[in-house]
Amino acid sequence: MSEATYDVVAIGNAIVDVIAQADHDFITREGMTAGSMQLLDAEQATGLYGRMGPGREISGGSAANTLAGMAAMGARCGFIGQVANDQLGQVFIHDLRATGVTFEVPAREGEPPTGRCLILVTPDGQRTMNTFLGASHYLPVAALDKGLIASGAILYLEGYMWDPEEPRAAMRSAIITAREAGRRVAFTLSAAFVIARYRADFQALIDDGLIDILFANEEEIVALTEAPDWEAAVTAIENKVPLLVVTRSEHGAVATQNGERIAVPAEPVERVVDTTGAGDLFAAGFLTGQAQGRSVEDSLRMGAIAAAEIISHFGARPEADLKKLVAEKLG
Structure with missing residues (x-):
């Protein structure tokens, strides 16, 4: 196996976030x-954008956010996605490349336009x-590539991308390429609604031994296993993946490896401003x-440090x- 020239190559949504403050009355x-x-169609997105503040x-984009965080910590990263x-496509390309992430997929001509996520942040973050x-x-x-x-x-791999047919085929092909090269494959479940649609697919990837690192939050791991609670869900899946990472918001995070569970608390935050991207930066x-050869516990702590930073601002x-920040807290 040849030496890797990138720490992580990710496939994910290429999206521009539009973030606005809103009260709970507006949400209701x-x-x-x-x-x-x-998920919105083009007409719904246009209407909501017009009513937002x-x-x-x-x-943004989940995997792209993760790579931006990794690059900020000195990792070598490449991204595969479509604008x-x-x-907005040019904005996305510029922003990601400016972080130091390699991104060379040509922009697509014609409709539909570049993806966007309309994010409404309430006063409680x-x-x-x-x-x-x-x-x-x-x-x-x-x-x-x-x-x-x-x-x-x-x-x-970003679970959100499993929904449409074209990216799903692309990710299956990418898994084969990575496996043939002797590389590890990490997968983030992304959201419970994605799991509800593709639970059998995700379970098959795990059962076939194609996932080396699985990321989930409490809701997602329960949705995947259909267990009664997150602890039972971890028990159901921990022996099927070499490394399982479950985030628990203010309760920190848990990882399992070789039958051992490692837990870390959440990093203290003076004020939660916006939880957008917390899971993405934890993964970063x-x-x-892991790229630096640190222990699972230190890797969890690095995730907690990055997540705490991201929720302290929009x-x-x-x-x-x-x-x-990592050097100050971990050395």
Whole structure:
């Protein structure tokens, strides 16, 4: 097996986040559930955008956020995703490349436009996400750079991308490429609604031994296993994946490896401003720790440090010096 030239290569949604503050009355009037995520079509996205308050445009997408966090901590990263050849597409390309992440997939011509996520943040820091996936769900197998995938120590896959047919085929192909190159495959379950649709697919990936690192939160691991609670869910799945990582919001995180459970508390935060991207940045810290050869416990702590930074401000891209924060807390 040749030496990896990238720490992580990820496949995920290429989306621009539009973040605006909103009160709970607005959330209720719009028929939303605070803290939830729903998919919109183009007409719904246009209507909601018109009713939202002033917003900030920040490039997002779950796996892309993870790579931006990793790059901020010094990791070498590559991204595979699809934007349209439009203004938001150019914004996304510029923002991701500016973090130091390699991104070379050509922009797609014509409709649909680049994906966007309309995020409403209530005063308690909860984010309600309304996503129009647009061009991001038209990623074909032909867009895969197999050399890039084979050069990454870990292939990181975003569960949200399993929903449409084209990216699902692309990710299956990428798994084969990574496996043939002797690389590890990490998978994030992303959301309970995705699991509800593709539980059998995800369980088959796990049962076939194709997932080396599985990321989930409490709700997602319960949805995957249909267990009565998160602890029972961990018990049901921990012997099926080499490394399982479960985030628990203010209760910290748990990982299981070789029959051992390792738990860390959440990092203290003076004030929760916006929980957008907390899971993405947790994965960034954890994967960077693994790339640096750190222990599972230290990797969990790095995840907690990165997540705490991201929820202290608006947006899912780090604003503080994550490398410095980790050095101060872990050395």
